[in-house]
Amino acid sequence: MQSQYDVIIVGSGAGGGQSAYTLTMAGAKVLMLESGRNYDPIKETPMFQIDANAPLRATSTPDKPMGFYDATIDGGWAVPGEPYTNASEDPDRRFTWWRARMLGGRTNHWGRISLRLGPYDFKPHQRDGLGFDWPIAYEDLAPYYDKVEMLVGVFGSNEGLENAPDSSPGVLLPPPKARAAELLAQQRAKKLGMPVVPIHRAVLSVRQDAERLPALLHPGNPKAQRILADAMRSRAACFWATSCGRGCAIKANYQSTTVHLPPALATGNLDIVTGAMVREVAVNDEGKATGVIFIDKATGLEHRAKGRAVVLAASSCDTVRILLNSKSAQFPNGLANANGLVGKYIMDTVGTELAGQIPLLESLPLHNEDGAGGSHVYVPWWLYREQLAGKLGFARGYHIEFHPGRQMPGLGITANLDDITGGSFGRKFKEDARRYYGSFVNFGSRGEMIPNEDSFCELDPVVKDKWGVPVLRFHWKWSDHELRQVTHAQQTFAQLIEAMGGKVRKPPAENPLKAIRPGGNVKHEVGGARMGDSSKSSVTNRWGQTWDVKNLFLGDAASFCSNADKNPTLTIMALAWRMSDHLLEELQRGNLT
Amino acid sequence: MNREKKSPMNRRAAIKWMLTVAASAALAEEQIFGAAVDTPAHRASGYGTDPDLLKSYKPGDLWPLTLTDEQRRTAVALCDTILPADGTSPAASAVGVPEFIDEWISAPYPNHDRDRGVILEGLAWLEAESQRRFGSDFAGLILRQKNSLCEDIAHVATAAPERKKAAQFFKRYRDLTAGGYYTTPEGMKDIGYVGNVPLASFDGPPPEVLRKLGLA
Numbered sequence: 001m002q003s004q005y006d007v008i009i010v011g012s013g014a015g016g017g018q019s020a021y022t023l024t025m026a027g028a029k030v031l032m033l034e035s036g037r038n039y040d041p042i043k044e045t046p047m048f049q050i051d052a053n054a055p056l057r058a059t060s061t062p063d064k065p066m067g068f069y070d071a072t073i074d075g076g077w078a079v080p081g082e083p084y085t086n087a088s089e090d091p092d093r094r095f096t097w098w099r100a101r102m103l104g105g106r107t108n109h110w111g112r113i114s115l116r117l118g119p120y121d122f123k124p125h126q127r128d129g130l131g132f133d134w135p136i137a138y139e140d141l142a143p144y145y146d147k148v149e150m151l152v153g154v155f156g157s158n159e160g161l162e163n164a165p166d167s168s169p170g171v172l173l174p175p176p177k178a179r180a181a182e183l184l185a186q187q188r189a190k191k192l193g194m195p196v197v198p199i200h201r202a203v204l205s206v207r208q209d210a211e212r213l214p215a216l217l218h219p220g221n222p223k224a225q226r227i228l229a230d231a232m233r234s235r236a237a238c239f240w241a242t243s244c245g246r247g248c249a250i251k252a253n254y255q256s257t258t259v260h261l262p263p264a265l266a267t268g269n270l271d272i273v274t275g276a277m278v279r280e281v282a283v284n285d286e287g288k289a290t291g292v293i294f295i296d297k298a299t300g301l302e303h304r305a306k307g308r309a310v311v312l313a314a315s316s317c318d319t320v321r322i323l324l325n326s327k328s329a330q331f332p333n334g335l336a337n338a339n340g341l342v343g344k345y346i347m348d349t350v351g352t353e354l355a356g357q358i359p360l361l362e363s364l365p366l367h368n369e370d371g372a373g374g375s376h377v378y379v380p381w382w383l384y385r386e387q388l389a390g391k392l393g394f395a396r397g398y399h400i401e402f403h404p405g406r407q408m409p410g411l412g413i414t415a416n417l418d419d420i421t422g423g424s425f426g427r428k429f430k431e432d433a434r435r436y437y438g439s440f441v442n443f444g445s446r447g448e449m450i451p452n453e454d455s456f457c458e459l460d461p462v463v464k465d466k467w468g469v470p471v472l473r474f475h476w477k478w479s480d481h482e483l484r485q486v487t488h489a490q491q492t493f494a495q496l497i498e499a500m501g502g503k504v505r506k507p508p509a510e511n512p513l514k515a516i517r518p519g520g521n522v523k524h525e526v527g528g529a530r531m532g533d534s535s536k537s538s539v540t541n542r543w544g545q546t547w548d549v550k551n552l553f554l555g556d557a558a559s560f561c562s563n564a565d566k567n568p569t570l571t572i573m574a575l576a577w578r579m580s581d582h583l584l585e586e587l588q589r590g591n592l593t
Numbered sequence: 594m595n596r597e598k599k600s601p602m603n604r605r606a607a608i609k610w611m612l613t614v615a616a617s618a619a620l621a622e623e624q625i626f627g628a629a630v631d632t633p634a635h636r637a638s639g640y641g642t643d644p645d646l647l648k649s650y651k652p653g654d655l656w657p658l659t660l661t662d663e664q665r666r667t668a669v670a671l672c673d674t675i676l677p678a679d680g681t682s683p684a685a686s687a688v689g690v691p692e693f694i695d696e697w698i699s700a701p702y703p704n705h706d707r708d709r710g711v712i713l714e715g716l717a718w719l720e721a722e723s724q725r726r727f728g729s730d731f732a733g734l735i736l737r738q739k740n741s742l743c744e745d746i747a748h749v750a751t752a753a754p755e756r757k758k759a760a761q762f763f764k765r766y767r768d769l770t771a772g773g774y775y776t777t778p779e780g781m782k783d784i785g786y787v788g789n790v791p792l793a794s795f796d797g798p799p800p801e802v803l804r805k806l807g808l809a
Binding site: 037044045046048049050051052053054055056057058061062063064068069073074075076079080176177178179180183184187238239240241242246360361364365366367368369370371372406407408409410411412413414415416417418422423424425426427429430433434437438 | 639640641642643644646647649650654655674675676677679681682689693696697700702703705740743747748749750751764767768769771772773775776777778780781783784785786787788789790791792793794795796797798799801802803805806807808
């Protein structure tokens with residue numbers, strides 16, 4: 001660690017990784033602080049391991065809540081020594097918070113679904129009078145979506161659909177072919193008026209064009225072009241095996257640790273310190289950030305890191321926590337919180353699932369449909385017109401993801417098969433298992449939550465973590481919009497399953513509170529420090545630069561104003577790139593000192 | 594409570610089990626199901642939040658196992674009644690499924706404590722019922738007898754009221770047996786999973802699949 005940097009970045013995931021990449025490629029000296037341990041996916045990813053090699057057939061435990069082979073290290077719904085609290089005992093009002101304590105954060109395990117926000121998604125209030133508009137429009141972010149997609153590698157197709165923007169020509173990689181159940185759904189969904197199109201995921205379906213892309217991404221910067229070309233050449237295309245949630249040793253999918261950090265390190269401009277838990281942003285008498293104060297987790301000792309600018313990208317709620325804990329005489333409510341908005345309007349994605357059994361898919365000729373380790377197609381939200389006409393009873397949409405059943409068998413592979421077989425065992429059970437394997441399809445919706453006054457986080461007045469730092473206390477409430485959306489999705493899944501000639505495994509939920517995933521459970525928590533046009537009604541300006549401290553920037557999803565049904569990671573990266581470009585300009589102009 | 598003893602059941606449950614077995618009388622489920630089962634005296638810790646993912650683990654590597662020789666004999670026989678060898682694939686016990694179930698019920702996590710109770714009590718019920726009906730331990734029965742005993746508890750929805758708990762045990766045991774089995778290489782091959790191999794290209798479903806689905 002050097003005594004002074006241009007920029008201190010807190011966090012190494014999608015936002016921190018992208019910020020470090022953009023800043024170091026442009027020549028800025030950057031220190032990245034990560035609270036978790038160092039992590040090398042090339043050496044540590046369990047490629048090809050089967051569940052029988054793992055304890056308990058790799059199923060979920062409190063130590064590894066998404067299963068033994070999930071890439072998350074030292075994380076999950078509970079992190080030892082780092083509690084969080086809920087204000088309500090009511091199970092419907094509780095928030096669950098997934099954290100990872102590792103280099104690359106949650107980018108190591110995520111689903112790689114990479115959907116752009118569309119024009120409506122930036123101006124939701126204009127459209128239906130609910131929530132908040134962003135201070136930027138789709139056109140502001142579109143060039144950055146192109147850049148991020150070219151950098152990380154995203155497969156998909158341009159379908160010209162309403163509010164699901166096309167990428168520029170030559171940006172997307174070709175989508176993989178659809179699987180059997182996906183094709184069947186596509187055929188049968190047509191009569192329900194639902195489009196089934198290739199999904200966009202950050203997986204290299206083919207290798208990246210290392211000759212063409214670097215010059216497009218870094219015009220006039222031969223060093224950056226050379227470094228990026230080398231980085232792209234080091235990534236292999238997907239070999240159509242091994243779930244993406246384990247991470248990827250051949251770098252075929254995007255994770256910060258394989259895509260953002262190696263080229264950033266190759267510039268010689270990036271230092272990374274792991275095991276560094278940032279407690280607060282340090283400020284001077286003029287109210288400028290001078291760096292951060294962090295705890296070395298190995299020793300428990302406090303250290304200071306100094307920079308001309310600070311980027312918080314600790315994941316939205318941890319970013320909020322750092323701001324609220326950065327209290328001083330000058331900033332008694334925490335940093336960038338003069339208007340009291342820090343922690344307000346946190347959102348998750350609305351999620352619900354329903355499974356069906358499809359007789360047509362029984363006893364199919366054997367074939368390998370591992371594919372790109374996740375969905376190949378999806379149903380983008382398709383009822384804009386009906387919604388605008390007031391026919392749905394809820395605002396904002398959802399998309400549908402599919403999980404066909406010919407994946408590598410896990411422990412639950414024949415669970416509850418007795419519902420269908422009447423309880424077979426012996427030789428008959430083996431025949432039944434062969435017959436029904438692959439005939440189950442699980443449908444999941446991922447929908448928009450509208451920010452509300454009852455969903456926020458604040459510092460717990462009592463509880464502290466093991467280093468004595470106050471922790472977050474969450475408040476949560478779904479509105480009728482989300483609950484009605486869930487009911488609609490459940491009914492839609494049932495229709496779709498029926499249209500495929502199948503039967504639902506259980507009836508669609510009548511009480512949406514029983515079917516909605518709990519707050520935070522989809523792990524798309526965003527907001528808490530939203531951007532806006534005015535210092536009165538927002539925490540940052542349109543660049544992610546805080547109104548109150550002009551050399552303090554937010555590089556993660558904390559600045560989101562809404563949470564469309566498009567999974568947030570791609571937008572986090574596009575915003576971080578745009579924020580970093582602005583930060584560089586401000587640095588060059590001398591505006592930050 | 595005696596922390597020294599090796600038996601996974603507490604004294605009360607064990608005595609009940611023996612009395613019931615000896616009596617050969619009509620078996621009341623309540624005598625066995627719901628009797629408290631101890632958590633292991635030597636409470637192990639889990640594998641932690643940062644385990645080695647590349648290593649291969651075997652039952653017993655991470656925490657001590659539970660089943661006594663007698664219980665294991667019953668467990669093996671039940672696994673193989675549920676998944677016997679056939680022309681296509683081996684029996685469950687040939688690919689380590691009973692050991693997996695032992696690992697499962699011995700694991701130091703809350704959900705596993707619940708299954709530990711269900712399965713130890715269920716195995717005890719099975720032995721008692723086997724003695725009552727056939728005067729033999731379960732493993733010593735001929736296939737027809739084993740099947741006849743299992744048929745009564747094979748489906749929770751249709752099981753007689755006095756066998757509901759035994760049927761719930763059987764359902765859980767079948768799910769664990771089958772899950773343990775189909776996650777092995779032999780089981781994956783049997784069920785028809787042909788992936789987890791690197792491919793140069795992903796070509797989608799073959800023509801015969803598309804024809805069968807009416808999508809060709």
